[in-house]
Amino acid sequence: MSDNDHNLVIGRIDLLAKGVRRLTLTHPDGAELPAWTPGSHIDLHFSFGGMDFTRQYSLCGHTDDSRHWQVAVLHVPDGRGGSAYIHDNLCEGGTLRVAGPRNNFPLAPASNYLFVAGGIGITPMLPMIAEAEAKGADWRLIYCGRSADTMAFLDDVSGFGADRVVIQPSDTHGRVDLADLIAHADPATHIYCCGPESMLDAIEGGCADWPSTQVHMERFSKREDDLHQSSNPFEVEFARSGIAATVPADRSILEIAEEAGIDVESSCQEGVCGSCETAVLAGTPDHRDEVLTDDERAACKTMMICVSRACSGRLVLDV
Numbered sequence: 149m150s151d152n153d154h155n156l157v158i159g160r161i162d163l164l165a166k167g168v169r170r171l172t173l174t175h176p177d178g179a180e181l182p183a184w185t186p187g188s189h190i191d192l193h194f195s196f197g198g199m200d201f202t203r204q205y206s207l208c209g210h211t212d213d214s215r216h217w218q219v220a221v222l223h224v225p226d227g228r229g230g231s232a233y234i235h236d237n238l239c240e241g242g243t244l245r246v247a248g249p250r251n252n253f254p255l256a257p258a259s260n261y262l263f264v265a266g267g268i269g270i271t272p273m274l275p276m277i278a279e280a281e282a283k284g285a286d287w288r289l290i291y292c293g294r295s296a297d298t299m300a301f302l303d304d305v306s307g308f309g310a311d312r313v314v315i316q317p318s319d320t321h322g323r324v325d326l327a328d329l330i331a332h333a334d335p336a337t338h339i340y341c342c343g344p345e346s347m348l349d350a351i352e353g354g355c356a357d358w359p360s361t362q363v364h365m366e367r368f369s370k371r372e373d374d375l376h377q378s379s380n381p382f383e384v385e386f387a388r389s390g391i392a393a394t395v396p397a398d399r400s401i402l403e404i405a406e407e408a409g410i411d412v413e414s415s416c417q418e419g420v421c422g423s424c425e426t427a428v429l430a431g432t433p434d435h436r437d438e439v440l441t442d443d444e445r446a447a448c449k450t451m452m453i454c455v456s457r458a459c460s461g462r463l464v465l466d467v
C-alpha cells in the first residue's frame with residue numbers, strides 16, 4: 149500500500165435521492181485524513197466476482213472537515229458493476245481501500261463562476277460553491293437532472309436562492325438552453341461542468357470561442373469518439389531501468405510497463421483519473437486522456453500512459 153492508500157471505515161451511508169447513496173468515510177483511529185481541495189476525487193478499490201475494481205468519486209463534503217471524506221454514488225443499473233456493488237454490498241462499519249485525494253478539476257481563482265451540473269455531476273460543484281462563497285466570488289449554478297427525486301443535494305443548493313441556483317429537472321422543466329446561457333455569460337466567467345456526455349458536448353460546443361483556460365470539464369468516462377481512434381506501434385524506453393520495448397497497436401504503455409515489472413501507479417485505465425501521469429523525457433506524446441489541459445498537452449512534459457500513445461516513433465519516460 150502506498151502513502152496515498154488508506155484503509156477507511158464506512159462510518160455512515162445515507163440515501164440522498166433515488167439511486168444515490170452518500171458514503172461517509174473515516175480513519176479507523178479517528179485520525180485526520182489528508183487535506184483536499186474542491187474538485188478532488190478519491191479512488192475506491194474493491195473486489196467481487198474474483199476481479200478487482202477501482203472507481204473514482206468526487207469528494208463532496210467540506211474541505212475543512214479533516215476527519216471525514218464524503219462521496220455520493222449513483223446506482224447505474226446498466227453500468228460496469230461498480231456502483232451496483234457499492235449500493236448492494238457496502239454496509240456501515242465495513243472497510244474500504246481508498247486512494248487519493250487527487251485533483252484534476254481544480255477551481256481556478258476567478259471573480260465569476262458558472263457551475264453546470266448534470267445529475268451526480270453536482271458532487272464536485274458543492275465544495276467549489278463553498279469556496280466561491282467564502283472568497284466572495286459571483287457564481288451561478290445550473291443543476292439539471294431527469295427528475296427532482298433523482299437529484300441529490302437539492303435542499304443544500306436551493307438554499308442559496310433562485311438568483312444563484314437554477315434547478316432544472318427535465319421531466320417538469322424541460323432542458324436548459326446551455327448555448328443561450330453561455331452566450332449571455334460575462335466574458336470573464338470560468339465555466340465548470342460535470343455531467344453526462346451530451347451536456348459536456350453542448351458546453352464544449354457553446355464555448356468553442358472561449359479561452360480554454362476558462363472552460364473546465366470533468367468527464368465520468370472516456371469520450372465515445374476516443375474509443376475508436378486508430379493506433380500504431382512505437383518504441384518506449386523506461387529511463388530509470390533502461391528497459392526498452394515496443395508498444396503494439398493494441399496495447400497500452402501501462403500494460404507494457406507492468407509486464408516489464410515496472411511499478412507505475414494506475415487506477416481508471418481510461419485516461420480520466422490522472423493517477424498514471426508520467427513525465428516525458430524525450431519524444432512527442434499523442435495525448436488521449438481527459439485530464440491534461442490544452443497548455444499541458446502542448447508542453448509535452450507529462451502524459452497518461454494508460455491511454456496516450458506517441459506521435460514520434462519513440463518515447464523516453466521518467467519511470
Ligand code: FES
Nearest residue numbers: 415417422424454
Ligand atoms: S489510470 Fe487513470 S488516467 Fe491513467
